[in-house]
Amino acid sequence: MDAPSKEFALAGSLEELKIKGRLVLRGGHRPILVIYDRGRLFALDNRCPHMGFPLERGTVEDGILTCHWHHARFDLESGCTFDLWADDVPICPVEVRNGDVWVKTTFTQADPAAHWHQRLADGLAHDLGLVIAKAIHGQLAAGVPRTEIVRQVALFGVQNRDGWGVGLTILTALANLLPMLPEEQAYLALFHGARRVAADCDGEAPRRERAPLG
Incomplete structure:
Protein backbone atom coordinates (compact mmCIF):
# COMPACT_ATOMS: atom_id res chain seq x y z
CA MET A 1 0.00 0.00 0.00
CA ASP A 2 1.23 3.47 -0.80
CA ALA A 3 2.73 5.48 2.06
CA PRO A 4 0.70 8.45 3.29
CA SER A 5 1.64 11.79 1.79
CA LYS A 6 3.48 14.45 3.75
CA GLU A 7 0.14 16.18 4.30
CA PHE A 8 -0.87 13.39 6.69
CA ALA A 9 0.39 12.79 10.23
CA LEU A 10 0.27 9.61 12.30
CA ALA A 11 -2.30 9.95 15.08
CA GLY A 12 -1.76 6.51 16.60
CA SER A 13 -2.95 2.96 16.20
CA LEU A 14 -6.59 2.16 15.56
CA GLU A 15 -6.65 -0.16 18.57
CA GLU A 16 -5.34 2.61 20.83
CA LEU A 17 -7.99 5.00 19.58
CA LYS A 18 -10.72 2.40 20.11
CA ILE A 19 -9.67 2.11 23.75
CA LYS A 20 -9.23 5.84 24.45
CA GLY A 21 -12.10 7.07 22.30
CA ARG A 22 -10.28 10.28 21.38
CA LEU A 23 -6.84 11.83 21.12
CA VAL A 24 -5.28 15.14 20.11
CA LEU A 25 -2.37 15.66 17.75
CA ARG A 26 -0.51 18.71 16.51
CA GLY A 27 -1.87 20.05 13.23
CA GLY A 28 -0.34 22.37 10.69
CA HIS A 29 -1.72 25.47 12.41
CA ARG A 30 -3.94 24.17 15.21
CA PRO A 31 -4.51 21.02 17.31
CA ILE A 32 -6.66 18.29 15.77
CA LEU A 33 -9.10 16.14 17.72
CA VAL A 34 -9.50 12.56 16.49
CA ILE A 35 -12.56 10.66 17.71
CA TYR A 36 -13.61 7.03 17.44
CA ASP A 37 -17.38 6.72 17.75
CA ARG A 38 -19.60 3.77 16.92
CA GLY A 39 -17.08 2.16 14.60
CA ARG A 40 -16.19 5.34 12.70
CA LEU A 41 -13.32 7.83 12.80
CA PHE A 42 -13.64 11.61 12.74
CA ALA A 43 -11.06 14.42 12.82
CA LEU A 44 -11.85 18.05 13.53
CA ASP A 45 -10.39 21.25 14.88
CA ASN A 46 -9.93 20.84 18.63
CA ARG A 47 -10.89 24.46 19.23
CA CYS A 48 -14.56 25.28 19.55
CA PRO A 49 -15.32 27.77 16.75
CA HIS A 50 -17.33 29.85 19.21
CA MET A 51 -14.65 30.87 21.72
CA GLY A 52 -11.84 28.34 21.39
CA PHE A 53 -12.63 25.94 24.26
CA PRO A 54 -10.88 22.54 23.83
CA LEU A 55 -13.43 20.20 22.28
CA GLU A 56 -11.54 17.18 23.62
CA ARG A 57 -13.22 18.00 26.95
CA GLY A 58 -16.65 17.77 25.38
CA THR A 59 -19.18 14.95 25.27
CA VAL A 60 -19.94 12.69 22.32
CA GLU A 61 -23.35 11.07 22.02
CA ASP A 62 -25.19 9.75 18.94
CA GLY A 63 -22.67 11.33 16.58
CA ILE A 64 -22.97 14.76 18.18
CA LEU A 65 -20.11 16.53 19.96
CA THR A 66 -21.13 19.01 22.66
CA CYS A 67 -18.71 21.69 23.89
CA HIS A 68 -18.79 21.98 27.67
CA TRP A 69 -18.35 25.74 27.81
CA HIS A 70 -21.45 27.13 26.14
CA HIS A 71 -22.95 23.77 25.10
CA ALA A 72 -22.63 24.33 21.36
CA ARG A 73 -23.35 21.10 19.46
CA PHE A 74 -21.61 19.84 16.33
CA ASP A 75 -22.20 16.97 13.91
CA LEU A 76 -19.07 14.81 13.94
CA GLU A 77 -19.22 13.88 10.27
CA SER A 78 -19.74 17.30 8.71
CA GLY A 79 -18.63 19.65 11.49
CA CYS A 80 -21.88 21.58 11.05
CA THR A 81 -23.29 23.18 14.16
CA PHE A 82 -26.79 22.80 15.54
CA ASP A 83 -26.40 26.23 17.16
CA LEU A 84 -25.93 28.98 14.56
CA TRP A 85 -24.23 31.39 16.98
CA ALA A 86 -21.31 28.97 17.36
CA ASP A 87 -20.40 28.52 13.65
CA ASP A 88 -19.24 25.24 12.08
CA VAL A 89 -16.10 23.44 13.23
CA PRO A 90 -13.56 22.60 10.48
CA ILE A 91 -12.98 18.92 9.73
CA CYS A 92 -10.18 17.05 7.97
CA PRO A 93 -9.80 13.67 6.25
CA VAL A 94 -8.85 10.50 8.15
CA GLU A 95 -7.30 7.33 6.74
CA VAL A 96 -6.57 3.92 8.28
CA ARG A 97 -3.45 2.27 6.87
CA ASN A 98 -2.08 -1.02 8.17
CA GLY A 99 -3.86 -0.55 11.48
CA ASP A 100 -2.65 3.02 11.97
CA VAL A 101 -4.73 6.21 11.87
CA TRP A 102 -3.44 8.99 9.63
CA VAL A 103 -4.94 12.48 9.63
CA LYS A 104 -4.53 15.32 7.17
CA THR A 105 -3.10 18.17 9.21
CA THR A 106 -4.58 21.12 7.33
CA PHE A 107 -8.12 22.45 7.06
CA THR A 108 -9.02 23.58 3.57
CA GLN A 109 -12.06 23.92 1.33
CA ALA A 110 -12.17 22.96 -2.34
CA ASP A 111 -13.21 26.55 -3.15
Missing part, protein backbone atom coordinates in the same frame (compact mmCIF):
# COMPACT_ATOMS: atom_id res chain seq x y z
CA PRO A 112 -12.42 28.84 -0.20
CA ALA A 113 -13.90 31.94 -1.84
CA ALA A 114 -17.24 30.20 -2.48
CA HIS A 115 -17.24 28.69 1.01
CA TRP A 116 -16.75 32.02 2.76
CA HIS A 117 -19.20 33.75 0.41
CA GLN A 118 -21.88 31.35 1.62
CA ARG A 119 -20.83 31.75 5.25
CA LEU A 120 -21.14 35.53 4.94
CA ALA A 121 -24.62 35.08 3.47
CA ASP A 122 -25.54 32.90 6.44
CA GLY A 123 -24.12 35.39 8.92
CA LEU A 124 -25.99 38.30 7.36
CA ALA A 125 -29.26 36.36 7.20
CA HIS A 126 -29.15 35.50 10.90
CA ASP A 127 -27.32 38.63 12.15
CA LEU A 128 -24.44 36.60 13.61
CA GLY A 129 -21.44 38.83 14.30
CA LEU A 130 -18.99 35.97 14.81
CA VAL A 131 -19.93 34.30 11.52
CA ILE A 132 -19.80 37.63 9.65
CA ALA A 133 -16.35 38.43 11.06
CA LYS A 134 -14.90 35.03 10.18
CA ALA A 135 -16.47 35.03 6.72
CA ILE A 136 -15.05 38.43 5.80
CA HIS A 137 -11.63 37.40 7.06
CA GLY A 138 -11.89 34.17 5.07
CA GLN A 139 -12.88 35.95 1.87
CA LEU A 140 -10.01 38.41 2.16
CA ALA A 141 -7.58 35.55 2.82
CA ALA A 142 -8.94 33.78 -0.28
CA GLY A 143 -8.14 36.83 -2.40
CA VAL A 144 -11.69 38.12 -2.82
CA PRO A 145 -11.55 41.87 -3.67
CA ARG A 146 -12.88 44.22 -1.02
CA THR A 147 -15.33 45.66 -3.53
CA GLU A 148 -16.90 42.22 -4.05
CA ILE A 149 -17.52 41.88 -0.32
CA VAL A 150 -19.13 45.33 -0.25
CA ARG A 151 -21.28 44.31 -3.21
CA GLN A 152 -22.48 41.14 -1.47
CA VAL A 153 -23.40 43.02 1.70
CA ALA A 154 -25.08 45.86 -0.21
CA LEU A 155 -27.20 43.45 -2.26
CA PHE A 156 -28.28 41.71 0.92
CA GLY A 157 -29.21 45.07 2.43
CA VAL A 158 -31.40 46.22 -0.45
CA GLN A 159 -33.06 42.82 -0.87
CA ASN A 160 -33.92 42.24 2.76
CA ARG A 161 -35.31 45.55 3.93
CA ASP A 162 -38.03 47.86 2.64
CA GLY A 163 -36.12 51.10 2.33
CA TRP A 164 -32.62 52.46 2.81
CA GLY A 165 -31.32 51.94 6.34
CA VAL A 166 -28.52 53.44 8.39
CA GLY A 167 -26.44 50.32 7.82
CA LEU A 168 -26.30 50.88 4.07
CA THR A 169 -25.27 54.50 4.62
CA ILE A 170 -22.44 53.37 6.89
CA LEU A 171 -21.42 50.67 4.42
CA THR A 172 -21.33 53.18 1.55
CA ALA A 173 -19.24 55.66 3.53
CA LEU A 174 -16.78 52.98 4.59
CA ALA A 175 -16.60 51.59 1.05
CA ASN A 176 -15.44 54.99 -0.19
CA LEU A 177 -12.59 54.84 2.32
CA LEU A 178 -11.47 51.28 1.57
CA PRO A 179 -8.88 52.18 -1.12
CA MET A 180 -7.04 54.34 1.43
CA LEU A 181 -7.13 51.90 4.35
CA PRO A 182 -4.42 49.40 5.30
CA GLU A 183 -5.33 45.72 5.50
CA GLU A 184 -6.32 45.55 9.17
CA GLN A 185 -8.40 48.73 9.10
CA ALA A 186 -10.09 47.66 5.85
CA TYR A 187 -11.15 44.42 7.51
CA LEU A 188 -12.63 46.31 10.46
CA ALA A 189 -14.46 48.68 8.12
CA LEU A 190 -15.97 45.80 6.16
CA PHE A 191 -17.04 44.04 9.33
CA HIS A 192 -18.57 47.16 10.87
CA GLY A 193 -20.51 47.96 7.71
CA ALA A 194 -21.72 44.38 7.25
CA ARG A 195 -22.76 44.05 10.87
CA ARG A 196 -24.83 47.24 10.73
CA VAL A 197 -26.53 46.12 7.53
CA ALA A 198 -27.37 42.75 9.09
CA ALA A 199 -28.78 44.47 12.18
CA ASP A 200 -30.96 46.73 10.02
CA CYS A 201 -32.39 43.74 8.14
CA ASP A 202 -32.92 41.52 11.18
CA GLY A 203 -36.63 40.74 11.46
CA GLU A 204 -37.53 42.75 8.35
CA ALA A 205 -39.57 41.32 5.48
CA PRO A 206 -37.44 40.64 2.38
CA ARG A 207 -38.18 42.54 -0.80
CA ARG A 208 -39.27 40.38 -3.73
CA GLU A 209 -39.06 41.24 -7.41
CA ARG A 210 -42.45 41.53 -9.07
CA ALA A 211 -43.37 41.45 -12.73
CA PRO A 212 -45.30 44.42 -14.16
CA LEU A 213 -49.08 44.16 -14.46
CA GLY A 214 -50.51 43.45 -17.84
